[in-house]
Amino acid sequence: MRYLIILSITITALLTTDFSENKLVTASPLKSCLDCHPTLKDKISEEKAHSPVKDGNCLSCHNPHTSNYKGLLTGTEDTLCYSCHKTGKDNSFSQAVIHDPVKNGKCLLCHNPHSSTNDMLLTKKGSEVCFTCHQRDSIISKKESHPLVKKGDCIACHAPHSASNDGLLKKKSADLCSDCHKVKEGQFVAAHVGYPVGESDCSSCHNPHSSDSRNLLKASIHRPVAEKGCTACHDAASSKEPLTLKNKGVKLCYDCHTDTIKDFEKINSHITGNRENFCLNCHNPHASDNKSLLDKKEERVCLGCHMDTKRRISAKTTLFKHPKLEDCSSCHSAHGSDNITFLKAKESESCGIGKCHEQQQVFSHPVGPEIIDPRNKKEMNCITCHNPMGSGYKYNLRLDPDKELCEQCHKL
Amino acid sequence: MKISQKFRKYFLRFTISIFMGLICLIPSLLFSADITLIASLSGDKQTGKFNQPVSLFFDESKKRLYIADTGNNRLISFDSEFNYISEFDVGGKLKYPMSLVRNSREQFFVIGGPAKHEIFFIDIPQRDFRRLEIRDSPAGENPVVPGKLAIDKNDNLYITDRGNGRILVLNSKGRFLREIKVENRFADFSDMRVDMDGNVYSLSTLEGKVYIFNNKGELTLSFGKKGEGLQEFEFPVSIAVDKNGLIYVLDQHKGSILVFKKDGIFQSSFLKNGWNPGELNKPSYLYTDMENKIYIVDRGNNRIQVFQAGK
Numbered sequence: 001m002r003y004l005i006i007l008s009i010t011i012t013a014l015l016t017t018d019f020s021e022n023k024l025v026t027a028s029p030l031k032s033c034l035d036c037h038p039t040l041k042d043k044i045s046e047e048k049a050h051s052p053v054k055d056g057n058c059l060s061c062h063n064p065h066t067s068n069y070k071g072l073l074t075g076t077e078d079t080l081c082y083s084c085h086k087t088g089k090d091n092s093f094s095q096a097v098i099h100d101p102v103k104n105g106k107c108l109l110c111h112n113p114h115s116s117t118n119d120m121l122l123t124k125k126g127s128e129v130c131f132t133c134h135q136r137d138s139i140i141s142k143k144e145s146h147p148l149v150k151k152g153d154c155i156a157c158h159a160p161h162s163a164s165n166d167g168l169l170k171k172k173s174a175d176l177c178s179d180c181h182k183v184k185e186g187q188f189v190a191a192h193v194g195y196p197v198g199e200s201d202c203s204s205c206h207n208p209h210s211s212d213s214r215n216l217l218k219a220s221i222h223r224p225v226a227e228k229g230c231t232a233c234h235d236a237a238s239s240k241e242p243l244t245l246k247n248k249g250v251k252l253c254y255d256c257h258t259d260t261i262k263d264f265e266k267i268n269s270h271i272t273g274n275r276e277n278f279c280l281n282c283h284n285p286h287a288s289d290n291k292s293l294l295d296k297k298e299e300r301v302c303l304g305c306h307m308d309t310k311r312r313i314s315a316k317t318t319l320f321k322h323p324k325l326e327d328c329s330s331c332h333s334a335h336g337s338d339n340i341t342f343l344k345a346k347e348s349e350s351c352g353i354g355k356c357h358e359q360q361q362v363f364s365h366p367v368g369p370e371i372i373d374p375r376n377k378k379e380m381n382c383i384t385c386h387n388p389m390g391s392g393y394k395y396n397l398r399l400d401p402d403k404e405l406c407e408q409c410h411k412l
Numbered sequence: 413m414k415i416s417q418k419f420r421k422y423f424l425r426f427t428i429s430i431f432m433g434l435i436c437l438i439p440s441l442l443f444s445a446d447i448t449l450i451a452s453l454s455g456d457k458q459t460g461k462f463n464q465p466v467s468l469f470f471d472e473s474k475k476r477l478y479i480a481d482t483g484n485n486r487l488i489s490f491d492s493e494f495n496y497i498s499e500f501d502v503g504g505k506l507k508y509p510m511s512l513v514r515n516s517r518e519q520f521f522v523i524g525g526p527a528k529h530e531i532f533f534i535d536i537p538q539r540d541f542r543r544l545e546i547r548d549s550p551a552g553e554n555p556v557v558p559g560k561l562a563i564d565k566n567d568n569l570y571i572t573d574r575g576n577g578r579i580l581v582l583n584s585k586g587r588f589l590r591e592i593k594v595e596n597r598f599a600d601f602s603d604m605r606v607d608m609d610g611n612v613y614s615l616s617t618l619e620g621k622v623y624i625f626n627n628k629g630e631l632t633l634s635f636g637k638k639g640e641g642l643q644e645f646e647f648p649v650s651i652a653v654d655k656n657g658l659i660y661v662l663d664q665h666k667g668s669i670l671v672f673k674k675d676g677i678f679q680s681s682f683l684k685n686g687w688n689p690g691e692l693n694k695p696s697y698l699y700t701d702m703e704n705k706i707y708i709v710d711r712g713n714n715r716i717q718v719f720q721a722g723k
């Protein structure tokens with residue numbers, strides 16, 4: 001009975017309430033908002049204001065009373081933006097390669113949600129918005145720069161949201177370059193020793209942004225390429241299919257790099273992953289801006305496959321990291337090793353490489369063949385207690401030194 | 413009155429959620445509770461300390477365990493109670509044994525040698541020790557680089573060819589029978605096992621994928637992906653299949669074994685990273701026998717651990 005009374009009172013109240021005032025607030029809350037947020041006035045009057053802002057519809061994104069999100073937003077950044085901008089123009093959010101901020105719903109890294117003096121509500125003008133994350137120095141600091149890069153016209157080649165090509169390129173590398181460069185003309189062909197490279201990936205030899213070398217060539221050039229001795233690997237330019245390789249697979253590389261074969265003849269070997277030529281897993285056969293003709297920066301090459309390691313070392317809980325973490329080859333032997341985890345030296349000697357931790361070798365918890373870890377009967381060394389890659393504890397300790405680390409062996 | 417009702421409502425919700433949680437956990441609880449560590453071998457005064465053991469083989473007919481003690485250039489044998497029997501290095505000729513199988517004629521095939529990637533044939537009674545040449549196999553883009561070995565009930569020899577991302581099958585006389593590979597040129601067959609019906613269970617570490625082929629070498633099922641989830645692989649390195657058709661995958665970085673039904677449905681996972689007995693540190697190899705014993709080369713801890721799973 002009591003419930004029936006409450007229910008009838010509620011229904012009566014709902015039926016008799018005049019919502020007109022609330023409707024007014026929903027339709028034009030702007031005035032009430034601007035009472036307290038006067039600085040928004042100028043922004044709203046800008047020509048390039050976000051359409052809900054122009055319409056004074058603050059409530060499309062904000063809750064005027066309470067919210068679980070910063071800025072009294074009605075939802076997370078990604079859910080809010082994508083609720084209206086569902087797919088982007090021409091499905092520009094969902095191509096195979098997606099820009100990280102788009103993937104992670106961080107639209108505000110590039111766009112201002114209220115208004116901007118720039119097109120597309122960008123927070124900065126032209127390439128400046130790109131340089132917020134992509135370090136300018138690493139892109140255009142060299143002597144020679146591509147004219148489009150000089151102009152700051154990043155989106156001439158790159159799609160800002162997503163693309164079907166690596167590097168968010170709008171077209172395949174060769175197609176993109178040949179839009180401007182006349183790849184079939186005599187001068188171009190002559191510059192490439194008669195090889196029809198116009199349909200190849202130009203970024204194999206050229207840095208498309210900037211370079212200290214002429215013609216934007218990359219910093220290190222594979223010797224045969226530098227000497228224009230393309231026939232070391234390819235058929236002659238005059239042959240029917242000049243880009244055909246002279247030998248199959250890795251034999252092509254081994255023909256010259258005979259010593260490298262020994263590097264792979266180890267208990268742990270990186271012979272894996274590409275049955276066409278496994279050297280190309282890591283190296284660029286023509287030119288590179290990285291050491292040892294690596295296709296990318298060393299860390300990116302390694303972590304490209306070792307994705308779980310990347311995840312682990314970039315986790316928020318990994319507070320302490322090895323200072324040489326980006327230089328994997330300072331501790332690991334990339335081709336192969338007889339030591340566990342491809343270490344250059346035995347576990348017990350690994351931390352002494354390059355005299356990095358000389359001092360610790362002298363003053364430390366006793367280690368060596370006589371000091372046995374009671375848990376697994378192995379000799380103790382630095383790696384017993386430290387995780388060289390990184391950990392959540394100071395000095396890269398594997399466990400909390402104030403709690404369980406020592407107790408592992410020294411039972412109380 | 414109101415408080416009591418509210419309390420009752422929340423208590424009911426709490427009980428239901430605990431109950432549902434337990435139902436979800438039952439399969440893994442049942443399985444993990446039925447795993448017991450029965451042996452841990454790391455060498456003793458008699459054998460000397462192991463040095464980087466990489467793999468092992470259990471001979472069902474003779475009930476003997478053979479361990480490839482790679483860093484010590486020897487094979488060591490134990491009986492089914494894990495008592496030491498003997499060791500051999502073919503008079504010092506055997507270098508870096510990294511994978512081994514034994515056929516029904518008690519002959520060994522071992523991958524190793526100074527170059528680490530050669531196959532050797534060893535017949536101890538006949539004092540026969542020689543390099544096995546693989547003849548008649550289709551040429552790959554790269555030289556053949558043997559990685560792991562497996563053997564079936566007909567003594568056919570299975571070899572993972574790391575150089576060309578494929579599995580080569582030779583008959584008992586060493587003659588080439590067939591090659592097994594998949595479209596994806598980045599599929600690396602890092603390990604494989606063959607069941608009683610000749611089905612081949614193989615593992616691609618790079619892709620985080622299990623490939624199953626029938627006895628004609630045709631792909632019948634593939635499953636698995638890389639990731640952080642309970643059912644996903646971080647760095648899978650070894651695969652085994654038990655007599656009931658359960659598929660075991662050893663994940664080196666998770667330090668655990670993931671178990672799947674023969675249709676690829678995840679069943680459970682057990683073991684964890686660590687240094688204590690029963691825990692794993694960079695394990696490299698997994699083997700299951702007909703008595704549901706699980707042998708693990710716990711390489712980072714420099715030991716072999718043997719677990720008994722429920723029979």
